[in-house]
Amino acid sequence: MSPTDDEHSYSHQPVLLEETLDWLRPASGGTFVDCTLGLGGHAEAMLKASPETRVIGFDQDLKALAMARERLEKFTDRFQAVHTNFKNLSAALNQLGITQVQGVLADLGVSSLQFDNPERGFSFAADAPLDMRMDQTQGETAADFVNHLSEAELADLIFEYGEERGARKIAKRIVRDRQQQPIETTKQLADLVIRALNVPGRWRIHPATRTFQAFRIAVNDELKVLESFIPAAISALASGGRLAIIAFHSLEDRLVKRAFQRDAGQCFCESKRRVTRPVSDKKLRTAMKYDTVDEALILTTRDAVICASCGARLRIRPLTRKPVRPSDLEIAHNFRSRSALLRVCERI
Numbered sequence: 001m002s003p004t005d006d007e008h009s010y011s012h013q014p015v016l017l018e019e020t021l022d023w024l025r026p027a028s029g030g031t032f033v034d035c036t037l038g039l040g041g042h043a044e045a046m047l048k049a050s051p052e053t054r055v056i057g058f059d060q061d062l063k064a065l066a067m068a069r070e071r072l073e074k075f076t077d078r079f080q081a082v083h084t085n086f087k088n089l090s091a092a093l094n095q096l097g098i099t100q101v102q103g104v105l106a107d108l109g110v111s112s113l114q115f116d117n118p119e120r121g122f123s124f125a126a127d128a129p130l131d132m133r134m135d136q137t138q139g140e141t142a143a144d145f146v147n148h149l150s151e152a153e154l155a156d157l158i159f160e161y162g163e164e165r166g167a168r169k170i171a172k173r174i175v176r177d178r179q180q181q182p183i184e185t186t187k188q189l190a191d192l193v194i195r196a197l198n199v200p201g202r203w204r205i206h207p208a209t210r211t212f213q214a215f216r217i218a219v220n221d222e223l224k225v226l227e228s229f230i231p232a233a234i235s236a237l238a239s240g241g242r243l244a245i246i247a248f249h250s251l252e253d254r255l256v257k258r259a260f261q262r263d264a265g266q267c268f269c270e271s272k273r274r275v276t277r278p279v280s281d282k283k284l285r286t287a288m289k290y291d292t293v294d295e296a297l298i299l300t301t302r303d304a305v306i307c308a309s310c311g312a313r314l315r316i317r318p319l320t321r322k323p324v325r326p327s328d329l330e331i332a333h334n335f336r337s338r339s340a341l342l343r344v345c346e347r348i
Contacts, residue, residue, distance in 0.1 A: 013334040014041030015107060015246055016342050019324050021045055023244050023344040026053045030102030033058065033093070033236070035086035035229070040068035042105055047075045054078045056101075058092065060085045060135035085135065087225040090232045100238035106229065107246045109340070110216070122216060124190035124208050130183065132212075132219045142215040146183045151175045161223070161251065162214030170196045170211055186212075213249065223255060230259040234315055237347035242319070247341045253323060260345050265314040267307040316345040 014020075020042060026032055029052030034043040037057035046055050057072075057079065059065045065081050072079045084092050086106060093101070110122055121131035121142060130143040149157065151171045159167035173196035174183065183189055193208040194200060217223060233243050247253040262268065306312035323341035331338045 013337075014038075014045065015109065015334070015337045015340045016324065016326055016330070017042065017045055019342055020105060020244055020246070021049060023319065023324075023342070024103040024105060024242055026050060026103065028102070029053050030238075031056065031098060032103040032105070033089070033101050033233075035089065035104060035106040035233070036108065037068050037081065038064050038107070040071045042107060043068065043079065044072060046103075046105075047072065047078055051078075055080075056093075056096065056098070057081045058084050058086050058089070062135075062137065085225065086229050087232075089229060089236060093236055100241070101236050102238060102241045104233045104236060104241075104243045105246075106226075106233070106244070108222070108226065108252055109246065109248045109336070118186075121186055122212070124186045124206060124212060127185050127187035130186055130189060132216045134220050140219065142189075142219050143182070143184050145215055145218055146174060146189060147178050157218050158211055158214045160214070161217040162210035162212075163251070164210040164214065166197045172196070189215075217251070223251060226252060226255055227259070230256065231263070234263055234345070234347060239347055241347045242344055243316075243347075244342060244344045247323070247343070248339045253341045253343070256343050257323075260316065260318045260343060262310065262312050263315045263345070264318050265304075265306045265312055267310055267312040269307055269310045315348065317348055319344045319346055 021027075024032065024046070026046040026049040029050045031054045032046050034040075034046070034055055034057045037043055037059040038061075040057065043055045043057050046053055055072075055075075055078065057065075057068060059068065059081070060083065062083060065083055069081050072081075080096070082092050082096075089104075093099075118126040118128035119131070120133075120136075121128050130141060130146065132142040133139050145157070146154075151174075154171035154174055155168045158164050158170055164170065170193055173192055174189075177183060177188075177192055183192065189211070190206070190208040193211050197207050199207045230243075230245075237243060245256050247256055258268075304314040306314055320343050323343050325342075326334075326337040326340050
């Protein structure tokens with residue numbers, strides 16, 4: 001089926017597009033990986049940046065993948081789409097015979113195609129099956145989690161992944177209500193949260209927002225996937241290559257920040273009673289030329305192990321001290337971009 005005009009319109013608003021292009025530098029040519037292809041907005045901009053640029057696009061959503069293929073077919077062999085989760089980055093690149101790339105992008109937000117489609121179950125804006133799977137070909141749905149986890153497991157999930165202070169109240173209400181009938185739709189869950197938190201009326205932010213976020217993260221195992229993806233993406237980069245990650249909530253951003261710090265040589269071991277600071281550019285240049293000893297850390301080569309206990313290594317240089325945020329103008333044109341947080345690092 002051909003994409004409708006409405007579906008095409010989703011792709012016109014890739015988040016932090018200009019900032020991403022500035023940091024990734026696709027105009028210089030080379031091979032880039034868009035790990036969250038969606039409808040291909042970022043990928044199209046990278047391909048347009050230079051006729052010497054090639055993009056490999058990953059997505060686990062078959063519908064989005066088909067639409068992106070149609071949109072980007074004009075770039076012929078400079079674009080290749082792969083149906084996979086970006087946690088399989090290393091294996092997918094090996095299968096394609098690609099050893100190193102010049103840039104990797106991961107936009108961690110839920111695409112408009114998924115969010116605005118009631119059948120996907122990501123939103124409480126309409127009553128729909130409680131699904132929330134990015135890849136609808138496999139895995140448990142949000143309804144499976146809601147109806148089968150224990151009260152304690154539900155409370156921990158909602159508190160940890162949703163940072164919801166009323167997690168215990170919501171978990172208790174879920175268990176009580178599901179004894180009467182299974183909770184199978186988005187409206188059931190959203191209404192249940194309102195009752196559990198006792199917040200009827202009108203709100204600026206819907207009371208179920210954090211709970212829905214928590215189940216979406218759990219259903220798609222998002223944080224564990226991200227945690228395993230980052231070191232694999234760094235390993236795939238050629239020297240001077242860059243990794244750009246756009247997060248949309250504090251849990252993701254903290255994970256990205258800490259991973260970048262660890263791969264920049266920062267040790268977090270409690271036994272040292274302090275946090276070792278990332279290796280400075282000056283020390284890095286010295287370490288790459290000579291064998292030097294500083295604070296009992298031997299820095300001799302790229303990928304030097306800083307601490308075997310916490311896994312700190314000297315592999316990258318963070319380029320964004322603080323996350324890059326969208327401009328007021330972008331937020332005005334695309335309100336969903338308001339939470340976007342871009343961090344970038346460079347392979348040494």
